[in-house]
Amino acid sequence: MKTADAMAPWATANKLAWAPLMFHAAKAARDLKVLLAVEQAKGGATREEVAATTNLSLYAAGVLLDTCEAMDLLERKEDRFRLLPAGWLVEHDPMTRIHMDFNADCNYRGAEFLKESLVTGKPVGLKTLSGAPHIYEALSELPEPAKTSWFKFDHFYSDQVFPLAKPMVLQRKPKSLLDVGGNTGKFALLMGADVPVTILDHPGQLNVAMANAKAAGLQERVKGIEMDLLDHSRPFPANQDAVWMSQFVCCFGLDDIVALLRRGAQALSKDGRLYVLDTFWDRQKNPVAAYCLHATSLYFTAMANGTSRIYSAPDLIACAKKAGLVVEEDLSVGHSHTLLVCKPG
Amino acid sequence: MKTADAMAPWATANKLAWAPLMFHAAKAARDLKVLLAVEQAKGGATREEVAATTNLSLYAAGVLLDTCEAMDLLERKEDRFRLLPAGWLVEHDPMTRIHMDFNADCNYRGAEFLKESLVTGKPVGLKTLSGAPHIYEALSELPEPAKTSWFKFDHFYSDQVFPLAKPMVLQRKPKSLLDVGGNTGKFALLMGADVPVTILDHPGQLNVAMANAKAAGLQERVKGIEMDLLDHSRPFPANQDAVWMSQFVCCFGLDDIVALLRRGAQALSKDGRLYVLDTFWDRQKNPVAAYCLHATSLYFTAMANGTSRIYSAPDLIACAKKAGLVVEEDLSVGHSHTLLVCKPG
Numbered sequence: 296m297k298t299a300d301a302m303a304p305w306a307t308a309n310k311l312a313w314a315p316l317m318f319h320a321a322k323a324a325r326d327l328k329v330l331l332a333v334e335q336a337k338g339g340a341t342r343e344e345v346a347a348t349t350n351l352s353l354y355a356a357g358v359l360l361d362t363c364e365a366m367d368l369l370e371r372k373e374d375r376f377r378l379l380p381a382g383w384l385v386e387h388d389p390m391t392r393i394h395m396d397f398n399a400d401c402n403y404r405g406a407e408f409l410k411e412s413l414v415t416g417k418p419v420g421l422k423t424l425s426g427a428p429h430i431y432e433a434l435s436e437l438p439e440p441a442k443t444s445w446f447k448f449d450h451f452y453s454d455q456v457f458p459l460a461k462p463m464v465l466q467r468k469p470k471s472l473l474d475v476g477g478n479t480g481k482f483a484l485l486m487g488a489d490v491p492v493t494i495l496d497h498p499g500q501l502n503v504a505m506a507n508a509k510a511a512g513l514q515e516r517v518k519g520i521e522m523d524l525l526d527h528s529r530p531f532p533a534n535q536d537a538v539w540m541s542q543f544v545c546c547f548g549l550d551d552i553v554a555l556l557r558r559g560a561q562a563l564s565k566d567g568r569l570y571v572l573d574t575f576w577d578r579q580k581n582p583v584a585a586y587c588l589h590a591t592s593l594y595f596t597a598m599a600n601g602t603s604r605i606y607s608a609p610d611l612i613a614c615a616k617k618a619g620l621v622v623e624e625d626l627s628v629g630h631s632h633t634l635l636v637c638k639p640g
Numbered sequence: 641m642k643t644a645d646a647m648a649p650w651a652t653a654n655k656l657a658w659a660p661l662m663f664h665a666a667k668a669a670r671d672l673k674v675l676l677a678v679e680q681a682k683g684g685a686t687r688e689e690v691a692a693t694t695n696l697s698l699y700a701a702g703v704l705l706d707t708c709e710a711m712d713l714l715e716r717k718e719d720r721f722r723l724l725p726a727g728w729l730v731e732h733d734p735m736t737r738i739h740m741d742f743n744a745d746c747n748y749r750g751a752e753f754l755k756e757s758l759v760t761g762k763p764v765g766l767k768t769l770s771g772a773p774h775i776y777e778a779l780s781e782l783p784e785p786a787k788t789s790w791f792k793f794d795h796f797y798s799d800q801v802f803p804l805a806k807p808m809v810l811q812r813k814p815k816s817l818l819d820v821g822g823n824t825g826k827f828a829l830l831m832g833a834d835v836p837v838t839i840l841d842h843p844g845q846l847n848v849a850m851a852n853a854k855a856a857g858l859q860e861r862v863k864g865i866e867m868d869l870l871d872h873s874r875p876f877p878a879n880q881d882a883v884w885m886s887q888f889v890c891c892f893g894l895d896d897i898v899a900l901l902r903r904g905a906q907a908l909s910k911d912g913r914l915y916v917l918d919t920f921w922d923r924q925k926n927p928v929a930a931y932c933l934h935a936t937s938l939y940f941t942a943m944a945n946g947t948s949r950i951y952s953a954p955d956l957i958a959c960a961k962k963a964g965l966v967v968e969e970d971l972s973v974g975h976s977h978t979l980l981v982c983k984p985g
Contacts, residue, residue, distance in 0.1 A: 296927040304725035305928045307712050311666045311730065312739035313935035314659035316747055319754040320938050321656045326755060354893065355758040358937050358949055361921070365934040367652050380649035385656065394657035402661055403752060409664040410671060413700040548699065576706070582641040583650045589710040590658035592703050593665050604703055 296365055320362040321385055322395055327351060329359045330368065330378060330386040339375035393444075393451045394587060400444035401437075402594055409597040420597035430599045431476075431546065435499035450481065452574065453542060456629040457482050460541075460572055463626065463634060465489055469536030473562060475555070476524060476543040480504030480517065487516040493532055494519045527554040531562035538562055541572040545595065548602035549614060556618035560639055569620060571635040575608040578633050588631075608633060616640070641710055665707040666730055667740055672696060674704045675713065675723060675731040684720035738789075738796045739932065745789035746782075747939055754942040765942035775944045776821075776891065780844035795826065797919065798887060801974040802827050805886075805917055808971065808979060810834055814881030818907060820900070821869060821888040825849030825862065832861040838877055839864045872899040876907035883907055886917040890940065893947035894959060901963035905984055914965060916980040922952040923978050933976075953978060961985070 298306045310317070324330050332348040333340045340348070346356035360376050363369040368382035384391045398406075405420020412419045418429065424441050425433035437445060460482075464472070469490050474483050477494030484507060486492055494504050494517065501519040508517040522529060525547075531538070538559040544552050559569045579585040592604035612622055612635070621640035628634045643651045655662070669675050677693040678685045685693070691701035705721050708714040713727030729736045743751075750765020757764045763774065769786050770778035782790060809817070814835050819828050822839030829852060831837055839849050839862065846864040853862040867874060870892075876883070883904040889897050904914045924930040937949035957967055957980070966985035973979045 296931045298927050302926055302928055304712075304729055305736075305926075306931070307726035308729035308733065308736045309739060309928055309932055310655070311663055311711065311726075312736050313743060313932060314663035315743050315751045316754065316935050316938040316942070318656055318659035319751045319942075320935075323755040323758060327758065351758065352761060354761070354947060354949070355941075358758065358941055362934045362938060365931045366656065367649075381652035381656075384649055384653035388653065391650075391653045391657050394654060398658060398660050404749075406660045406664045407748060409661065410668040413668060413672065413696065413703065416697060416699070581647055581650075582643050583647055583654055586641045586651070586710045587654055587658060589707045590661050590665075593661040593707060596700075596703055597661070597664075602699060604699070 296367065317362065317366055318395075318398070320359060321366060321368060322399055324359045324363050324368065325385050325392075325395070327355075327359070329356065329363070330382050333360075333369060333376050334378045334383070334386065339372065339377040341374050341376075345376070390451065393447050396440070396444040397448040397594075400440040401448075402598055405598045406593070409593060412597045412601050415601065417601040418596070418598050419601070421599075424598070432497050432499065434497075435503055446479070449478070449542070452631070453478075453481055456572065456632045457485050457541075459628050460570075460632075460634055461485055463628070463636075464537055464539070464570060467536070467566075467568060469567070471535050471564070472537040472539055473531060473535040473559075474539045474541075475531070475559060476540065476546070477501075477504055477519075478542075480507045482539065482541060483517045484508060484511050484513060487511070487513040490537070492517045493535075495522045495524060495531065497521070497523075524555065525551060527551075527558065529558075531558050533562050534564045534567075535562050536564050536567045538567065538569040539572075540570065543573070544571055544611060544614070545573055545605055546600060546603050548600075549610070551602075552611070552614045553617045556615055556620060556637075560618055560620050560637075563639065567638075568623070569637040571611060571615070571637065572628065572632055573611070574605060574631050575611065575633050576605050577607040577609070578627070579631060584631050608635075611635065641712065662707065662711055663740075663743070665704060666711060666713060667744055669704045669708050669713065670730050670737075670740070672700075672704070674701065674708070675727050678705075678714060678721050679723045679728070679731065684717065684722040686719050686721075690721070735796065738792050741785070741789040742793040742939075745785040746793075747943055750943045751938070754938060757942045757946050760946065762946040763941070763943050764946070766944075769943070777842050777844065779842075780848055791824070794823070794887070797976070798823075798826055801917065801977045802830050802886075804973050805915075805977075805979055806830055808973070808981075809882055809884070809915060812881070812911075812913060814912070816880050816909070817882040817884055818876060818880040818904075819884045819886075820876070820904060821885065821891070822846075822849055822864075823887075825852045827884065827886060828862045829853060829856050829858060832856070832858040835882070837862045838880075840867045840869060840876065842866070842868075869900065870896060872896075872903065874903075876903050878907050879909045879912075880907050881909050881912045883912065883914040884917075885915065888918070889916055889956060889959070890918055890950055891945060891948050893945075894955070896947075897956070897959045898962045901960055901965060901982075905963055905965050905982075908984065912983075913968070914982040916956060916960070916982065917973065917977055918956070919950060919976050920953040920956065920978050921950050922954070923972070924976060929976050953980075956980065 404423035408419035427433035483492040588605040620637040624636035626634040749768035753764035772778035828837040921933040933950040965982040969981035
């Protein structure tokens with residue numbers, strides 16, 4: 296919708312007030328191929344043409360076209376609709392698609408319990424997907440389509456950045472690497488040929504990672520140790536040249552992060568380094584990225600653990616200091632990640 | 641979020657993609673009094689001050705403050721947050737509050753079934769509130785808080801406009817008025833002292849309306865007749881000087897509207913008039929109103945009946961013509977309503 300400046304706050308407030316229905320209208324227009332039908336029609340498409348192309352009723356096509364115009368996904372000139380750039384992004388941009396599916400499939404039902412999660416410090420919304428106390432224990436057994444959408448979201452960010460981070464770690468020629476919270480083993484498999492890797496994670500994730508290592512012929516180079524990472528009385532395996540924590544610290548509250556960093560620091564070899572790779576909301580190159588990261592914090596609150604979030608870089612640097620580490624290098628990696636290279640202070 | 645123009649489509653698309661969590665964050669910030677705490681602090685409030693005022697953890701206050709800043713409900717200067725106009729509206733504007741509650745309490749869970757509703761032409765989302773085939777049969781028995789939020793939404797629009805419409809009807813000095821789909825009897829009670837009223841509606845609504853009429857001492861002036869309004873073989877009671885259809889035609893598909901208007905026309909006395917009072921999306925004075933009405937169509941699709949919507953004025957005028965009526969007067973009433981005064985053509 297186009298508004299005069301005086302109406303802009305009304306638009307902001309009422310887009311929020313109607314967000315649930317409009318979210319599903321945008322997603323339905325994508326999934327029922329209404330956006331595609333408009334895009335592929337030369338000179339735009341009428342309601343009747345879209346109904347014919349998509350096999351929808353005139354009513355259904357009309358409701359979706361009108362709401363998509365209101366959402367600035369389409370524009371209308373006389374009786375013909377044309378795709379606008381935001382509509383193109385909803386249809387074609389991989390990031391937007393992954394975000395929308397993550398929210399529809401993983402977070403939609405649980406988001407209803409955001410307030411209760413904030414008040415209790417527990418991820419109350421997770422009960423809509425699993426009986427586990429935190430999402431990490433449940434990942435390998437999430438119902439579909441939540442499971443696929445969760446891993447697409449997680450991997451979308453890590454897949455871009457792991458190849459960029461790899462040489463930053465290997466330049467110190469580590470002879471051992473501890474991957475704390477190694478998830479499905481993506482980074483471990485990328486590194487395994489160059490350095491032996493030990494993954495620490497929950498049993499469910501570890502089984503997946505070990506199967507992936509075996510399939511890649513890296514079973515001699517990538518090992519796994521089951522560990523409840525929140526049991527801070529359990530030390531990490533010692534004498535590591537590199538301790539790696541990627542998209543990991545955001546999964547914990549500040550006190551646990553300090554304890555985890557301290558256990559990581561204690562596991563380092565004499566010249567070892569601890570690497571924190573994560574997305575910080577204050578280090579983004581554009582406000583849309585920061586917006587998406589702030590929204591991601593709500594997933595951590597309602598669905599993941601009830602206590603963690605996307606942090607600012609100063610938040611994390613303060614944790615490192617409390618854990619007895621100093622940040623030796625502070626590097627931008629890819630579009631949205633930061634790599635903090637830490638050593639004992 | 642403030643974006644350069646090139647990023648605006650990315651902002652539009654990703655606000656949609658994250659809409660469910662952000663909707664609940666805005667509502668939680670309202671309901672947990674975070675917006676109020678910021679507003680009432682002179683010179684803005686820090687995270688620590690908001691946590692203290694609201695009895696939330698620093699974590700919960702921080703997540704809500706950061707997401708509200710991303711949503712342009714708050715602004716941050718150094719470590720202090722201040723309320724922005726859109727945040728004021730979320731907290732204080734009755735319309736925005738009623739919209740948000742209507743969507744949270746009535747539509748949120750059912751919105752997940754929007755796509756299925758569009759494909760089948762049935763309000764599949766209604767199963768999240770009731771086993772009835774349409775919402776109208778279920779209104780008097782909706783679970784709370786859905787029931788309260790539904791009626792607040794419905795009455796918010798009708799309460800403003802009924803007193804304005806009353807003299808427009810009375811100026812013709814009708815001696816009988818048929819209120820088709822009279823709901824809880826608000827209009828009938830307003831008119832009853834001046835003209836005898838007969839309400840047609842479902843039994844559940846009619847019982848409520850009759851109880852209200854009795855409480856107002858109007859039981860001799862306001863009568864009710866139970867009727868399945870979609871049984872087009874049943875004529876309306878005849879010889880009416882005024883047939884009244886308020887926020888009614890939007891509850892039906894176009895074919896049913898034509899049949900209902902025809903039954904209304906057949907019930908008119910010699911000089912009687914049929915009145916259609918409704919909100920048309922093309923008759924709004926600002927784009928935010930049109931946006932809210934388009935979004936309301938999605939409620940009709942997923943929750944109410946699967947076949948109706950907010951129409952344009954030309955849609956309705958075409959229906960009247962098909963029903964053998966001509967529009968004698970076309971009047972703007974209040975902020976967002978149109979009154980079509982029709983007579984047999």
